[in-house]
Amino acid sequence: MTSNPHSDSKFDSIGSRRSNRLRFLVYLMLMSCVCGCGPSTTAADSIDGSLAKLSPTRAIESIKALCAIGPRFSGSIGMTKQQEFLEKKFTELGGKIVWQPFMVRSPLDGQPFEMKNLIVQYFPERTKRVLIAAHYDTRPFPDRDPTNPRGIFVGANDGASGVALLIELAHLLNYASKNSPNSIAVGVDLVLFDGEELVYQEGRDEYFLGSTFFAREYLAAPPGYTYNAGVLVDMIGDADLSLYYEENSLKYAINVTKELWKIAAELKIKEFKPKLLHSVRDDHLPLNEIAKIPTCDIIDLDYNDRIKKRLNYWHTTQDTPDKCSGDSVVKVASVVWTWIQRQKP
Numbered sequence: 340m341t342s343n344p345h346s347d348s349k350f351d352s353i354g355s356r357r358s359n360r361l362r363f364l365v366y367l368m369l370m371s372c373v374c375g376c377g378p379s380t381t382a383a384d385s386i387d388g389s390l391a392k393l394s395p396t397r398a399i400e401s402i403k404a405l406c407a408i409g410p411r412f413s414g415s416i417g418m419t420k421q422q423e424f425l426e427k428k429f430t431e432l433g434g435k436i437v438w439q440p441f442m443v444r445s446p447l448d449g450q451p452f453e454m455k456n457l458i459v460q461y462f463p464e465r466t467k468r469v470l471i472a473a474h475y476d477t478r479p480f481p482d483r484d485p486t487n488p489r490g491i492f493v494g495a496n497d498g499a500s501g502v503a504l505l506i507e508l509a510h511l512l513n514y515a516s517k518n519s520p521n522s523i524a525v526g527v528d529l530v531l532f533d534g535e536e537l538v539y540q541e542g543r544d545e546y547f548l549g550s551t552f553f554a555r556e557y558l559a560a561p562p563g564y565t566y567n568a569g570v571l572v573d574m575i576g577d578a579d580l581s582l583y584y585e586e587n588s589l590k591y592a593i594n595v596t597k598e599l600w601k602i603a604a605e606l607k608i609k610e611f612k613p614k615l616l617h618s619v620r621d622d623h624l625p626l627n628e629i630a631k632i633p634t635c636d637i638i639d640l641d642y643n644d645r646i647k648k649r650l651n652y653w654h655t656t657q658d659t660p661d662k663c664s665g666d667s668v669v670k671v672a673s674v675v676w677t678w679i680q681r682q683k684p
């Protein structure tokens with residue numbers, strides 16, 4: 340699996356440090372899935388027809404449209420263009436737009452500048468809510484690129500795929516809010532985090548600026564509603580999709596995590612594998628640790644070339660739309676949508 344020689348990196352393979360206790364935990368999880376998933380139903384009898392409104396073609400077009408803007412790192416012209424694009428898109432899709440601006444200092448020169456999280460609300464009057472999140476900034480440079488680490492990084496999978504998934508959900512939420520509002524019992528916020536990785540130098544620059552601000556603000560200025568749970572998606576557009584349990588998601592949000600993988604089994608989406616492989620530092624950490632919102636991270640760390648397995652596109656110039664698939668986005672969106680439909684206030 341993806342490994343990173345830098346101990347301060349976002350991703351940490353747990354394979355090398357898996358303790359006996361963890362092995363036992365994995366065993367328990369596998370057993371509980373084998374024993375606890377029950378008879379699987381077919382996709383057709385577990386849904387109300389809404390999943391057919393997801394579109395792989397539209398999902399890959401969303402990824403292409405975002406990448407066509409170019410690099411979209413925090414504070415860039417591309418990010419401003421993306422913000423305009425998304426405000427228009429989500430407004431057309433019936434969402435209530437809430438911008439959450441905050442000031443940070445540039446890791447390059449210390450100058451203050453503004454970042455903005457985008458919160459798109461459906462059923463805004465409901466006080467029991469869930470959040471579905473993704474980061475929408477891209478890394479400033481493809482610093483893991485073997486030949487061009489200061490080249491152009493457009494983040495098709497690492498950035499755009501998560502946004503594309505939220506756009507797909509917005510299509511279903513827009514339809515549901517107008518035609519079948521009782522098909523969902525909770526309010527839903529689609530949350531796009533800025534500043535997930537404005538990282539020029541590992542170990543010096545901070546990750547998760549947007550999600551950290553969001554989590555602190557949720558505590559400091561309670562919004563009058565509460566989030567029961569959350570799902571974060573990151574790098575879910577890989578054409579060769581494999582989704583494993585993530586250690587911090589099991590630690591903080593085991594019910595959410597198990598429920599998502601159980602739904603995937605019901606829908607016969609085999610890319611969700613009920614097995615623990617990685618520990619990931621991602622935007623779900625501030626949500627879990629600061630805001631105490633149990634939040635699962637659905638993330639595919641194995642972003643490798645199908646043939647040349649050692650060729651990894653992550654944080655390289657090769658993270659482009661041709662490595663992604665609208666089918667992958669829709670598979671994950673199907674699971675998340677079904678999870679939303681099952682949430683109780």
Ligand code: ZN
Pocket residue numbers: 478497536654
């Ligand atoms: Zn990244």
